[in-house]
Amino acid sequence: MENYQKYERQYFMPPVCSYDWVKKDYIDHPPIWCSVDLRDGNQALIEPMSLEEKLEFFTMLVKLGFKEIEIGFPAASETEFEFARTLIDKHMIPDDVTVQVLTQAREHIIKRTFEAVKGAPRAIVHLYNSTSVAQREQVFGKDKAEIKKIAVEGAKLLDKLAKETSGNFAFEYSPESFPGTEVDYAVEVCNAVLDVWKPTQDHKVIINIPTTVEIAMPHVFATQVEYISRSLKYRDAVTLSLHPHNDRGTGVSDAELGLLAGADRIEGTLFGNGERTGNVDIVTLAVNMFSHGVDPKLDFSHIQEVGETYERLTRMQIYERQPYAGALVFTAFSGSHQDAIAKGFSWRNEGKDNGMWTVPYLPVDPKDLGREYDGDVIRINSQSGKGGVSFILKSKYGLTIPKEMQADVSYTMKDISDREHAELTPDRIRDEFVAKYVNNHSVFQVNECHFRQGDGILTELTILQGGKEHVIEASGNGRLDAVSNALKSFFDVTYELSSYEEHALTRGSSSRAITYVGITKDGKTYWGVGNDEDIIRSSVNALCVAVNQLEQVQNLLDGSDDRINAILTYIQDNYLSVTLDDLSRQFYLSKPYLSKYIKDKSGKTFGENVKQVRLKKASSLLRNGNMKVEKVAEASGYQNVEHFNRLFKKKYGMTPVQYRTSART
Template sequence: MKNYNKYARSYFMPPKTSMKWMEKEYVTKAPKWCSVDLRDGNQALIVPMNLAEKLEYFQLLVDLGFKEIEVGFPAASETEFTFLRTLIEQDLIPADVTVQVLTQSREHIIRKTFDALQGVRKAVVHLYNSTSVAQREQVFKKSKEEIIQIAVSGAELLTSCAAETEGDFTFQYSPESFTGTEIDFALDICNQVLDVWKPGVDNEVIINLPATVSLSMPHVYASQIEYMSEHLKYREHVILSIHPHNDRGTGVADAELGMLAGADRVEGTLFGNGERTGNVDIVTLALNLYSHGIDPELNFERIPDVLKVYERITKMKVPERHPYGGELVFTAFSGSHQDAIAKGIKWREDNAEPYWNVPYLLIDPTDIGREYEGDIIRINSQSGKGGIAYILEQTYGLDLPIQMRESFGYRVKSISDHLHKELGSAEIYTIFEQEYINLNKPIQFIDYSFKSGEQFETMIEVKKDGVIHEFTGIGNGRLDAISQVIQSQLNISYSNLLYKEHALGTGSDSKAVSYVGITNESGTIYWGCGIDVDIMTSSIKALFSAVNKLILDQ
């Protein structure tokens, strides 16, 4: 590509090495979560949410278990102001939930923010100003000292306004564009703000370090976070928060390494909705923790329901391959994948395995409201015999013999390839039914009877070419006797009778299923399936189905 040399690294490493996070294997507990869907997420929508939609979305976040929810920038617009007032005046904020509001470090905005907060039980007031080199030089044209004064004066005004306003307030400060700020300067400005607020045991303060624009690889962000964590004043009374964006597609990695590096709190959105490429996706972060056996302290047990509300209100579409939430993230079309998944699930059932370790499936899809049928194994021209057999067994109770699975698998794949479409479970069953079950042309089986002795003597009644015939014969067993009659009386040659049977369902009204394979002189196996309330009848129907397939192929 052209013009690559006009780009240069615009981030800053800490003044000294901060890499202790590398020694940690994994995150050991969930962070404090703060949803910013109603602020960052809302301002990223083509059509922002109206009041009713915001109220419904707020309730969704509460139901999912969020204890901190940023509800907007109340001084920015009448809609934002009204939304906060509605939450307060209609007592819609649960006692264990804290709302968060955003304000720039400007006097009239801060004062209007506290006007909007009148009567709130508790709230986080989130103060920010831009600190990056690019913002200082190009936008504000101010020195470092002037930028610090903006932050300090805002912090002082928050203190005085909070003292004049009823409510329990926690202060939060963000050096906006932290990732483009010299780390020693970011530390200086945060510490000067902390000196104003003087956090203590009963007065915790949040320092939020946003990757407003993701500028580096994730390990750099982690080193920046670790350095700040180790050098912030009043650290034992500071909640260190991170707010990664996803410009480089590394928002989740930034957040996970940031947590290893000392972050106590994460701000993000459902499915990563946010400006440009979005905010960090809390669904992915939370379920990544879940996949390591850690309680995420958020409830995503019904992801399909969350998706419906999210997509309806935001008008955004979660991509099919989006982690956990996407329609196809657990779906296997590949034959080898389907076979491994089916065998893994069966092995787990047979061995009462306590820990989830099924091939190709990071977590059990049913734990987040997804279903095996239709979600996990889906059939197209790339699918294999294992997946196709799994669909028939799970949905219709048909446990095909291993040799039969290959034959039927090729047939289904051929049909899918010809139609250029995915086949649903009902379509697969219809193909199986038409190809194998109780086939009665060109020879229709009607009835049978047996006399037992040293050998089984049988009589069968069939219909061929519109004429009913009765034939008799003997064999070593009942099915063998029927087979001997077919070969001798109907002049049909085959060998190597393969047989399997099982019940279809349980209880007194269950049916029997039989599968019969026969081999012609060239070695081709022809399969048939019989279903009947009587096991013997189902076996005979399966044999005639196989014979009819052989005749039609001649």
């Protein structure tokens, strides 16, 4: 950036800097909160909210606990005027809530504002005028005395109209464009306004300091606020308010340090919406306090619901990494962080008498914000830790994966994510888990299983393999051992039955048994999972899935053409929408195995087979009809005609139009 020399610091330090605010390390009580979503936040929207939407938003703010809500600039538009009148005339303002309206220090605007709030049970009339050096010299062409007079005359008119208008009114004043104003002059103007209003502890007024265009570091702003707090007249009768913006990205810091410096009140918006770069994010401020054990007096225990309502009404989108509310905030992608969450270390009670908690990775427990430890917390990609997948399967689907099995499951999911360059959702993880470990009957399955007592346990199995049923018998020390011996004999394989665990399904029907069976051959363990109301059937199913994965058993598929023919036929019949997921469910094969099997048997990948069928369909339509190329592309499974044209030309050496012409000559 070459033009840095054209810029210079434009803020003003106070005449006296005490820096006592630095000695405080946290905010020990919440400020008075004032939401300006319905004014500052609304006017920043590309499509401002309708009256009905503003009423719904107002109701939400009340439920969240806001006691002061700025409802608009009623002199600026008929919609905002109507909104104010609707709230007042329909008695929609709760007894403990005060509405606020904004007005410039101009006579006709002030009068219109009082018309809007006439009869209000409680209303703050917020007066402002600009005081900065740039505004004084370049916009208004007025000196300090003249600018102060504008503020004083506006304050006098507020006082006069409040006495003449029915309703209960309080006053607020802002030296607009404060960041570019000399701090001592800003105090001079504020004190002149206070001399007009003469506040008392029974009838306080608000002095509001805005960072209209944020131009200084947060510690500078805090030092300015501390000076103002100590220099205002009637201080015990003044509520010192801040209205931070976010031009430098430090709106939250401005607010937090400003509160340490003596401010009593914060004006801001949910999720930081507002003109230009936004206002201070009240959600972040409030939950930051909560994370330090301070009750913010705002309820964000259902933050997702709040976010969804906010997005629907404002048509704004909450950024995925927005503090506390973003979709990815309570997500652990990397291995060690993810495993820590999965093992329960994200919030761990140390058993201390003071009830303190340790937080290795998260500022607050997601559950306190209405967010669950499920796919919202841990998402799986190629860098995920082995605990993350197992945590999702347990917390969301009730599957407690044995410790010895977790690495195998994790690597299965990470291989898929790595191959597809995509993050796996919880439902996708479940589907892939079921395809490989539960429904994997790629070579055989057991249709019937009977037991009787003899020399040990005798079993009779009916196995379906290669389209034929086979009845075999064997014996063992127990039922599962007998079935295992039967499978070893039938397939002429050897392995060790090395792991067995079971539990009741902890989600959904508690009567279903989940069984995990691991078999080991040549140092490698293969896993199967059974899910049945009968524990024996569940165990047998799990064993069969594990045996289906043995390489010696899988090799039995190599001599069968029926399966690949059936797969290719299915692709041909469903070419418009077929996916590997569809084939996996249809043929009970895991996707990794299915991909390799299709390539080995047909000489083409799944995608190449689909493309071949689609382009063959397209060539037929071009030869035998008059359908437009766009329609041919759509009928062949391609929504993007340009993509279709490129694929077709690569296949046939000519465009679809050229192909049609050549086919008819």
